[in-house]
Amino acid sequence: MPDTMPDADLEPAGTDRAGTAPVGTADAGAVEGRPATPDERASMRLLGVVGGLVLAVLAGFGLGRITSGGVAEPAPLPAATGANAVHTDAPGVAPHTHGGTSGGTSGTATGVTVGGNPAAGDVGGLMVGSADFRLVPAETGFPAPAERAPFRFVIQAADGTPVTDFAVVHDKRLHLIVVRRDLSGYQHLHPELAPDGTWSTELALPTAGAWRAFADFTATTATGAQVATTLGVDLSVGGDYAASPLPAPAPKVTAGGFEAEMAGTPALGSVQPMIFTLRRDGATVRPERYLGAYGHLVVLREGDLGYVHVHPEEQLTVDGAVKFWLAAPSKGRYRAFFDFQVDGVVHTAAFTITIG
Incomplete structure (x- = not known):
């Protein structure tokens, strides 16, 4: 709310919206044009005390909600726990x-x-x-x-x-x-x-x-x-195991004849946008809905294979890209698997992400 109300809302002091004296300006010792009885005066005093207490409680509640900067303090987000804390959502929305x-x-x-x-x-x-x-x-x-x-x-x-x-x-x-x-x-x-x-x-x-x-x-x-x-x-x-080295980070990879580009920089402690754009023969391709969304993103951490399933925005961007929101759980290297569908065929583009 602004510090001052618009001029159209300002009215002469001592009047209410009907142009009459507001409640509280009349003689507290008169009731409907006659002197108040002792019982009526006692009732009025009681109402005044109760009203003052209510105002004090409301004022205290309001002060408790204001930070030192004068901005209402947001409610903290609930902490994610255990095996259920595996999905990342867009900032500014509920889990x-x-x-x-x-x-x-x-x-x-x-x-x-x-x-x-x-x-x-x-x-x-x-x-x-x-x-x-x-x-x-x-x-x-x-x-x-x-x-x-x-x-x-x-x-x-x-x-x-x-x-x-x-x-x-x-x-x-x-x-x-x-x-x-x-x-x-x-x-x-x-x-x-x-x-x-x-x-x-x-x-x-x-x-x-x-x-x-x-x-x-x-x-x-x-x-x-x-x-x-x-x-x-x-x-x-069973058999002889030979580990494959993790590919170096690159913003563009190929998958099923498409060039997939990943834009965005994940960060520790904050949710950041990750945008995936598809191209074929240099032209942008809009993915089809697959499993109820325009894409799916699974991010696995190197070493322990910690699992994060990242949910996309409901709609494509104006450029036809798919936007996800990702919070990096820790430093290290990750592999991001982007599933998308075009012409009824599902493809997966894999990216390496390094969080320093």
């Missing part, structure tokens, strides 16, 4: 909440809040279990590299029973991310859920060594709450 209902076609259950404070530095996927759920794979060891390897797993509730009630998030009830420990071989899969709670899919494990599988889902706990969670488990493929 990411999913709409829709369990079993629907898009979104997820109403009231599910993911993330909290994106600058808190939390990542997901580091644990095989949380307070509410546990990822239990049927197999974790594969004898040799294979282009098609069956993979089955169950998400167990805290009491050990298989979970079957999953909310639909980005058009799917569960997103399975698989990558080798050296951050190569990225895959974004959507397993099928059997009535008994078993998820099944086929993995591409073409090279020997250590791999990591992440299950990103929203499910119902025993108390009926919807909880968004990312759990991770190690996989191993």
Whole structure:
């Protein structure tokens, strides 16, 4: 509110909006043109005391909300915790909440809040279990590299029973991310859920060594709450392992015949925009909607493979680019996997990010 009101709102002192003497300027000892009785005078004094107390409380509340600079202090963002703190949202908005209902076609259950404070530095996927759920794979060891390897797993509730009630998030009830420990071989899969709670899919494990599988889902706990969670488990493929070096950071990469450009500088402790532009033969290409959005971005940290799933803006920029918001959890090197769809075909552009 400005320090002074507009001139049109100024009125002669001692009058109200109707042009009569305002309340409080008349003789406090008169009531409707006659002298007030002792009881009426006592009632008036009581009302005056009560009114003064109310004004004092309101004034104290207002002063408590003002900082030394005279600006109302914003409410702190809730801290992100545990396996659920894996999503980053645009600044100036509430933590990411999913709409829709369990079993629907898009979104997820109403009231599910993911993330909290994106600058808190939390990542997901580091644990095989949380307070509410546990990822239990049927197999974790594969004898040799294979282009098609069956993979089955169950998400167990805290009491050990298989979970079957999953909310639909980005058009799917569960997103399975698989990558080798050296951050190569990225895959974004959507397993099928059997009535008994078993998820099944086929993995591409073409090279020997250590791999990591992440299950990103929203499910119902025993108390009926919807909880968004990312759990991770190690996989191993037999044979001689040779780690691939992480590619050097570059703003432009190629994927499926497209040039993908990443613009933006992630920073510790603050959410920064990351903009991805696609070009083909020098012309900008607008991606199609894929899984309910114009793109998906998974960021994995080198070393422990800390997992951050970054949500995009609802619409493309005026230039046809996809904008995400990212808060770097810590210093180090990261691999950012940008999934996009053009002409009905999904491609992945991978970028290396260094946070100093």
